Amino acid sequence: xxxxxxxxxxxxxxxxxxxxxxxxxxxxxxxxxxxxxxxxxxxxxxxxxxxxxxxxxxxxxxxxxxxxxxxxxxxxxxxxxxxxxxxxxxxxxxxxxxxxxxxxxxxxxxxxxxxxxxxxxxxxxxxxxxxxxxxxxxxxxxxxxxxxxxxxxxxxxxxxxxxxxxxxxxxxxxxxxxxxxxxxxxxxxxxxxxxxxxxxxxxxxxxxxxxxxxxxxxxxxxxxxxxxxxxxxxxxxxxxxxxxxxxxxxxxxxxxxxxxxxxxxxxxxxxxxxxxxxxxxxxxxxxxxxxxxxxxxxxxxxxxxxxxxxxxxxxxxxxxxxxxxxxxxxxxxxxxxxxxxxxxxxxxxxxxxxxxxxxxxxxxxxxxxxxxxxxxxxxxxxxxxxxxxxxxxxxxxxxxxxxxxxxxxxxxxxxxxxxxxxxxxxxxxxxxxxxxxxxxxxxxxxxxxxxxxxxxxxxxxxxxxxxxxxxxxxxxxxxxxxxxxxxxxxxxxxxxxxxxxxxxxxxxxxxxxxxxxxxxxxxxxxxxxxxxxxxxxxxxxxxxxxxxxxxxxxxxxxxxxxxxxxxxxxxxxxxxxxxxxxxxxxxxxxxxxxxxxxxxxxxxxxxxxxxxxxxxxxxxxxxxxxxxxxxxxxxxxxxxxxxxxxxxxxxxxxxxxxxxxxxxxxxxxxxxxxxxxxxxxxxxxxxxxxxxxxxxxxxxxxxxxxxxxxxxxxxxxxxxxxxxxxxxxxxxxxxxxxxxxxxxxxxxxxxxxxxxxxxxx
Numbered sequence: 001x002x003x004x005x006x007x008x009x010x011x012x013x014x015x016x017x018x019x020x021x022x023x024x025x026x027x028x029x030x031x032x033x034x035x036x037x038x039x040x041x042x043x044x045x046x047x048x049x050x051x052x053x054x055x056x057x058x059x060x061x062x063x064x065x066x067x068x069x070x071x072x073x074x075x076x077x078x079x080x081x082x083x084x085x086x087x088x089x090x091x092x093x094x095x096x097x098x099x100x101x102x103x104x105x106x107x108x109x110x111x112x113x114x115x116x117x118x119x120x121x122x123x124x125x126x127x128x129x130x131x132x133x134x135x136x137x138x139x140x141x142x143x144x145x146x147x148x149x150x151x152x153x154x155x156x157x158x159x160x161x162x163x164x165x166x167x168x169x170x171x172x173x174x175x176x177x178x179x180x181x182x183x184x185x186x187x188x189x190x191x192x193x194x195x196x197x198x199x200x201x202x203x204x205x206x207x208x209x210x211x212x213x214x215x216x217x218x219x220x221x222x223x224x225x226x227x228x229x230x231x232x233x234x235x236x237x238x239x240x241x242x243x244x245x246x247x248x249x250x251x252x253x254x255x256x257x258x259x260x261x262x263x264x265x266x267x268x269x270x271x272x273x274x275x276x277x278x279x280x281x282x283x284x285x286x287x288x289x290x291x292x293x294x295x296x297x298x299x300x301x302x303x304x305x306x307x308x309x310x311x312x313x314x315x316x317x318x319x320x321x322x323x324x325x326x327x328x329x330x331x332x333x334x335x336x337x338x339x340x341x342x343x344x345x346x347x348x349x350x351x352x353x354x355x356x357x358x359x360x361x362x363x364x365x366x367x368x369x370x371x372x373x374x375x376x377x378x379x380x381x382x383x384x385x386x387x388x389x390x391x392x393x394x395x396x397x398x399x400x401x402x403x404x405x406x407x408x409x410x411x412x413x414x415x416x417x418x419x420x421x422x423x424x425x426x427x428x429x430x431x432x433x434x435x436x437x438x439x440x441x442x443x444x445x446x447x448x449x450x451x452x453x454x455x456x457x458x459x460x461x462x463x464x465x466x467x468x469x470x471x472x473x474x475x476x477x478x479x480x481x482x483x484x485x486x487x488x489x490x491x492x493x494x495x496x497x498x499x500x501x502x503x504x505x506x507x508x509x510x511x512x513x514x515x516x517x518x519x520x521x522x523x524x525x526x527x528x529x530x531x532x533x534x535x536x537x538x539x540x541x542x543x544x545x546x547x548x549x550x551x552x553x554x555x556x557x558x559x560x561x562x563x564x565x566x567x568x569x570x571x572x573x574x575x576x577x578x579x580x581x582x583x584x585x586x587x588x589x590x591x592x593x594x595x596x597x598x599x600x601x602x603x604x605x606x607x608x609x610x611x612x613x614x615x616x617x618x619x620x621x622x623x624x625x626x627x628x629x630x631x632x633x634x635x636x637x638x639x640x641x642x643x644x645x646x647x648x649x650x651x652x653x654x655x656x657x658x659x660x661x662x663x664x665x666x667x668x669x670x671x672x673x674x675x676x677x678x679x680x681x682x683x684x685x686x687x688x689x690x691x692x693x694x695x696x697x698x699x700x701x702x703x704x705x706x707x708x709x710x711x712x713x714x715x716x717x718x719x720x721x722x723x724x725x726x727x728x729x730x731x732x733x734x735x736x737x738x739x740x741x742x743x744x745x746x747x748x749x750x751x752x753x754x755x756x757x758x759x760x761x
Contacts, residue, residue: 309340387420482580566619595693
């Protein structure tokens with residue numbers, strides 16, 4: 001294939017996503033991936049256990065019906081999920097039958113040693129995306145999560161049937177001992193036949209060593225060696241264990257998707273005539289006007305047009321104290337309005353509001369495996385055949401070489417097959433990572449996948465940008481000096497200006513109750529300031545250097561002191577003298593000191609890399625004991641980051657996601673601060689939606705706790721297997737304890753991982 005053919009093939013790749021019920025462990029995901037990879041035209045398959053989503057990248061010739069058939073043959077069901085609406089490549093639209101796709105994923109690999117696994121969807125204008133959403137019924141995944149009582153589900157009926165058959169066989173065998181053996185064989189077959197059918201389907205699609213295959217082999221072998229009663233009990237316990245695994249996975253999914261439930265179903269939209277009509281919240285569109293009553297949840301992201309109220313943002317941010325909102329303030333979907341009525345202009349469609357974007361980002365992040373996750377997957381692929389080989393050795397060698405009874409050692413080998421199931425081991429890492437990603441996202445800490453989460457725990461140095469990162473990014477008036485009317489005059493000269501300093505002066509004047517009249521005959525003086533008539537006088541507002549000849553010694557000393565404090569000063573002057581001054585500064589974020597101290601307590605080094613002036617940078621950083629490198633170009637920041645990496649440091653760069661993009665890309669991890677803007681989310685490996693400096697330490701702390709739980713899970717999974725392996729070889733335990741060891745370990749590691757959902761990073 002030529003390079004041009006390869007490029008053309010990539011452009012024709014589309015993406016289909018399925019929500020799959022019953023995919024409750026790593027083995028399940030592996031079977032689906034193996035089966036779908038063999039469908040002609042499929043180029044990539046990624047199955048996420050914790051989100052229950054299977055993502056398939058394929059060409060136009062691939063048959064979606066064949067994908068559905070293969071998933072069904074494995075015993076899984078494709079179900080609908082509103083959380084996937086509008087998903088796919090992230091550029092809108094649903095499948096429109098186009099034979100050529102305008103959207104395709106590409107892996108964005110930064111030049112460093114951990115995998116970011118970004119999937120940035122890109123679209124060419126003029127063509128619809130090729131995205132499928134398939135719905136067959138309704139569920140949220142997990143064995144007992146379907147609507148209705150658990151015993152009405154297919155798996156519930158199978159468990160009851162198998163349990164009833166075992167009880168009946170025991171009763172019949174007690175009453176009529178002569179038919180005990182066939183009764184237990186029939187009881188075993190009740191549960192074993194569906195399991196064997198799934199094992200055969202998995203084997204045909206490439207997964208020979210599935211848990212169903214090991215179970216079928218073990219139970220069948222037990223029947224042949226005369227342990228039919230135990231075979232029936234083992235099959236029944238296996239079905240219960242599978243259901244418990246599904247329940248545990250379902251609880252994890254419920255925790256992850258709880259964010260989607262924050263959105264109300266209804267909204268009050270204002271019509272063209274000022275009338276207010278109750279509508280479906282999903283029908284809201286950008287620029288609609290809505291009315292939010294006291295106590296209601298906000299149905300969409302927006303900006304306040306009228307009204308004042310306090311808004312409880314705890315459901316989204318975790319903040320316990322409601323925030324005051326007035327005209328011009330941003331509000332977020334899912335938050336709760338307090339005591340006042342708010343009139344809000346919608347700023348994002350339902351598929352792109354804060355909640356939807358967080359849910360989408362978390363689900364996409366779960367598809368990205370961490371290096372440790374990929375290692376365990378590779379280990380499990382070699383581990384399972386190794387267990388089968390070891391079981392064969394146990395079954396054959398002692399009888400052949402030592403004259404031991406064949407039945408005893410075959411029985412032990414069958415138990416080893418069940419003990420060796422890798423489910424607990426495979427699920428140990430993704431369960432922890434998915435729970436951590438969800439716990440972080442619910443508090444505004446977004447991380448793009450397991451690779452990022454894992455890398456955060458190993459960070460040794462944090463490099464901060466200054467403006468918009470350590471500071472608010474908006475100048476504020478800090479000092480006003482001189483004559484009494486200075487603020488009024490400065491505000492009068494600022495009316496109508498869009499300059500950030502002018503806006504800051506006007507905001508400060510309003511806060512002080514000063515209402516200026518606009519100056520007349522205003523003239524802009526580029527690089528110097530502005531001049532205009534205030535009352536009967538011609539006044540100047542701008543840089544002190546422009547009126548240096550009118551500054552007295554005392555005024556010069558004051559301005560020099562303000563400059564050393566990192567403040568920008570504008571003076572008000574007439575033709576003869578300087579009447580006064582207004583000092584402004586981009587103020588530090590409220591939690592700056594707290595965030596720096598938290599990082600210091602974690603043993604992480606810090607440096608400020610900024611393009612701002614040295615005086616302003618030092619005024620901010622030195623009181624906190626931070627190293628400062630100022631007046632840097634973007635390429636300078638990249639060079640400094642690479643120098644630290646060359647010294648063996650693991651560098652996290654925190655910036656605003658726009659002008660810091662090169663440094664964000666060069667770092668081991670790039671974190672955007674900026675309120676979750678599109679640029680921030682696309683540029684960096686993660687984002688602090690609420691732009692808190694303390695979030696950086698929170699992410700690192702969450703990562704370290706996640707890695708600790710992964711280590712605990714691996715120890716639990718392998719430790720239980722090792723313990724039962726020894727007791728089985730010694731003849732202490734048999735088949736049914738082996739099933740408990742497998743299912744119990746899976747439930748334990750999942751429950752341990754779920755503790756992260758309650759984390760307070």
